[in-house]
Every structure is written in structure tokens, then in C-alpha cells.
Amino acid sequence: MSETKIKPYEKPENIINPNSEFSIEVQNLRKIFRGKKGYDDVIAVDDVSFKVKSGELFGFLGPNGAGKTTVINMLIGLLKPTSGIAIVNGYDIHDGLSHIKELIGVCPQEPSVFKFLTGIENIELFGKLHSMKKAEIKDKTNKLFEILDLSKASRRKTKGYSGGMLRQLNMIIALIHDPKIAFLDEPTVGMDPRARRATWKFIGSLKTKSKTIFLTTHYIEEAEALCDRVAVIDYGKIIEIGAPQDLIKKYEVENLEGVFLKITGRRIMEGV
């Protein structure tokens, strides 16, 4: 799908501030995919605005196809927005991508690892792409592999890894260089409950390291257990934003699923 230009991009003035208290600032962000012949255009992200504070664990909660990944892809430079403004750590995504890439770690939804390399070799490669020294990579790799219980498989080619192991390695690669901001796109999909709990614990531990974490998920428990604040997204629009407990209180429901149900009349997991 290709994009339709709605209006020419206008560079924001006096908005770029590397010392901002916000790690991510998004204003009226839109992404429209032009439909191929005979098909309608698809508005994947529709006028989305939000801010993520530095050190915050911010969740993007919504059903599949809600636009969560499209927002992430725009913030990390893989997609150009049709219109709107996005600032990551003070840098505009339109012309500050090289700076942004030095600061972020990205864990894509589908595990993307080199199958002919071992777990350690994959991490070494990405560590070096982030200008890390070999000794530093080795030290951090050992720690992360231990935390996520992958040490035994570290020297095996990833071709033989299970789905859950691949997802954990996928996340280690995203975090090996100690990024200031981590984008975790549905990091626990397909993991067994044990691995999922271990991963939640690990993501939770990142909060103490003052990292900003942008997490997308369609798991209610995940969002409730981990996130300081969540934006609930549906059909490309943010329909609610706030701390999980505040939203639950506001709508007088039991959990975030109830919040979603009350606003949209549907369940998040419908169609997942």
C-alpha cells in the first residue's frame, strides 16, 4: 500500500527541545494507505495526539488492526506520516531520524533474527551496529540471557529456537545497547504463560532504569500489570488515555477490557 499526501508537511518551529520532559510528543498524526485499484483508502492512524514522559512505561492497547504498529513504525522512521508532527527525544522524525536511531531500541512484532547465526552472534551484530565494544556486548548479553533464561541456547543457531525463545531473543536485541527509549511491539504474543510472566517481570524491571518504554499490546493483563499510562486505540483513533486504575475507576468497570467494552461495545480480543 502506498501513502496519500493529505497536506504538505510543515516543519514545526520552536518545538524541538532535546531537554524536554517528554520522550515522545505526537500531535495530529495521520497515516493513510492508498487503496490499490478498486479498493478504498485505509485510514490506519487518524489524528492521533499523545505525549509520553521520560521514564514512563506507556502502553498502546487495542485490538489487532487498530493502528498500534503503524504509530510505532512512524515513530521509528519505517513509515512516513501522511500528516502531523512527531518528536522523539526532542528530534523531529522528519529530519532527525539519524539521532533518533542512536537512542532507540525496537522490538518488532514478528521476531526478526538471522536464522543462520547463533543467539549470541545475532546480539553481537546488533550491538556492533550500535557502536558497542565487544567486551560490553559480552557482558550485557550474559546478563540478559540469564534473566530471560536463554543461556543454554545462546550458542545454538536460532533456526532451532522455539517461537517463545525467538521472541525473547527479539527483545534482547532491542535492548542490548541500553536504549533511552524502547519500542516493544506486542513483545509477548505467542509466548507460553511462564515465558510471558518472565518477560513482564523483565519489562517491569526496566522502569527502575529510567527508560521510556512504548509498549503495544492487546493483552489486558499485560497493560494493567506494566503500564503507568495507557492509550486505548481503536480504528486508528485514541479513544481514551490515562493510568489503568484511573480509567477503570472512571468507567466503573473491573478491568481495561471493561473500559474498551463500555466505549466501543466490543471486546478487545474479538477477532484476535
Add this chain to the structure above:
Amino acid sequence: MNTQRILALMKMELYKILREPAYLFLMILFPAVLTITFGFAFGDPELGMSFNLMAPGLFAYACIFIIMTVAQSFADFREQGLLRRLNTTPMSSTDFMFSNILSNMIISTLQVVIVFVLALLFGFRSNSDIVGILLAFLLMALFSLSSVGLGLITASVSKSAGTATGLSFIFILPQMFFGTFIPITDTTRPIAMFLPSYYATDALTSIFSGASLTSANILIDFAFISIVSIVIVIIGILLFKKSGNK
């Protein structure tokens, strides 16, 4: 460009070739098997078709298959989301392309060494001195550039690794039949003259026959391969940059 990143990516590329059986066969074993087969079939001068005449074409032939491996590999990386992931790191596309070109040049040199040693065993004799042999190696490295470029062009228009394999034959077959070990006739020459492999084989034939390395024929072939390879690589990089993130 960042040396650490380029070296890390080159290491990854070389591991891919050494660890993936299909790539290992195409890049290393296939040229060897081909030379041995042709050595047994035509190594005997009494058959009337001297192996010495065919050998230069075999060198070029080995490098042509880089088109397929590059196309397959890039399409495969794209299918698996690896190019997108690499694009989220500080690595520049120049780092990525440069590492790929360098690792393929190393492989093509290795291919030429294998073919050269095996050809010697089957009775191939070069009338050139060591400088000529080194020039032949350099020529093959340059020729492999055009193969990398054609591989990138193929990967850009292919939606999957499987399609890339099939489409790569569009560039492989003409070069195979009209520019390498099959003798060129007056009928096939007009086609061959548009193919880099024709000039590579022509230059190698001249070098191995002992012609002066500064002869017009060799210099023209060299110039043609250099220019065409650079142009093809640039086109390949531009096309691939457009489709790489998809």
C-alpha cells in the same frame, strides 16, 4: 561510513554463505564441480576443444551466480523483516550496501582461486606472468560488482525469495550462453556485446594468452566492465532503497 558496522555486516554475510547449504553450494562448490566436470569432458586436447580456450569463460561463469545469491538473500531478508529491523539501527544504507559488495567480492575472489587451481590441475596453462594473474583476479572482482547490482535489481522487483531465484535467470542465462565458455559466433556476437560477461571473458582470454596487459583490447574491456559494473550497482542500490523497507 562506519568501519565497525561494515565489518560486522560482512561477517554476517560470510557466515550466511558458509552456513546455508544452498548458498555454500552455489558460491563455492558449484564453480568447483563445474570446473571438474568441464575438465574431465574437455581437458583432453585430442577432443579438439582445448580446455585452455574454455577456462576464461569458466571464471566468469562462476561469478555470474552471484546474481542469484544476492537476489535470493536480499529478498529473503526483506521477507523476514530483517531489512526493516536493520533500518531501525544507526547503520546507514551505504554501510549495508558496501558490506554486501565487499563480501561478494571476497567470495568471487575465492571462486576464481578455486576455479584457477582446479583448471591448473586439468592442464590449463596461462601464458601470463603473476601481474597478469593478479589483474585477472581484479577483473573478476570488478565483474562481480555487476552481478551484485543485477542481484539487487532482481531483489527489488521480486516479492519473495522464490521469485527472486526464478527472475535472476533473466540475467544469468544470456550471460551464460552468450558470454562465457560457449564460443561466440558472428550470430551471437551482437547479443553478447551487450553483456558484461562477454568483456570479462574476452579480457581474461587475452590476459591468459600472454597479450600485453596494456593492449587496447584489455584496456577497453577493463574500462567497459568498470563503467558498466558501477552503473549497474548504482541502479541496483537506488531501486533497492525504494523497495527495501517494504
